[in-house]
Amino acid sequence: MISSTSSAVNIYPLSSYTFGTKDPRMEKDTSVSDRLARMKINYMKEGMRTSVEAILLVQEHNHPHILLLQIGNTFCKLPGGRLKPGENEIEGLKRKLSSKLATNSLGHQPNWQIGECAAVWWRPNFETIMYPYCPPHITKPKECKKLFIVHLSEREYFAVPKNLKLLAVPLFELYDNIQRYGPVISTIPQQMSRFQFKMVIS
Structure with a gap:
């Protein structure tokens, strides 16, 4: 049983946030096959890849929207990335969020409030396919990805790398x-669906 207090999320209007740019962050891989090949090399050195990603919610027209980073004109992803070996999940996600969305000024770092883990996904093999469970015959999965709700402050400044776009995509479009x-x-x-949204008009 999930209590309504622990699953409540305040969602502020997109207009409450300010967006700027910063130097590009180059992707390490130019293709999916390159990414899977690099994942294989890292697996040999470090074992299973652990990654964390953030669900950042804003509202427009009283409907929840998710902030997604767009690479090029097609590929979208959640802000986040791979943890260092032994790194704490919460601290690692804060580090990744700052590298993706914070200014380079140490005095203007957002106060990332990491909330509940909303989902866990598993990559059984060095392939693109992932499952919301680990298949029973897989004893050594290649990646575990966790998605966390991040409670945004009422006002925030985000600095987006120049080679990426930050999109606010409505839930109904994702569904x-x-x-x-x-x-x-x-x-x-x-x-x-298990979270209680509170639309806050600022």
């Missing part, structure tokens, strides 16, 4: 849209 957003992002609306 069941696996072709556009993939299995992880397209199931966020179902994961969010």
Whole structure:
């Protein structure tokens, strides 16, 4: 039983936030096959990859929107990334969020409030496919990805790398849209169904 207090999320209007840019952050991989090849090398050195990603909610027209980073004109992803070996999940997600969305000035770092883990996904093999469970015949999964709710402050400044776009995508567009957003992002609306949204007009 999830208590209504622990699952309540305040969502502020998109207009409450200010967006700027910062130097580009180059992607380490230019293709999916490159990424999977690098994952294989890292697995040999460090074992299973552990990654954390953030669900950042804003509202427009009284409807929840998710902030997604867009690479090029097609590929979208949640802010986050791979943890260092032995790194704490919460601290690692804060580090990743700051590298993706905070200014380079130490005095203007957002106060990232990491909330509940909303979903866990598993990558059984060095392939793109991931599951919301670890298949029983897989004894050594290659990646575990956790999605966390991040409670945004009422006002914040985000600095987006110049080679990326930050999009606010409505939940209804994500729902069941696996072709556009993939299995992880397209199931966020179902994961969010257990949370109580409070639309705050600032």
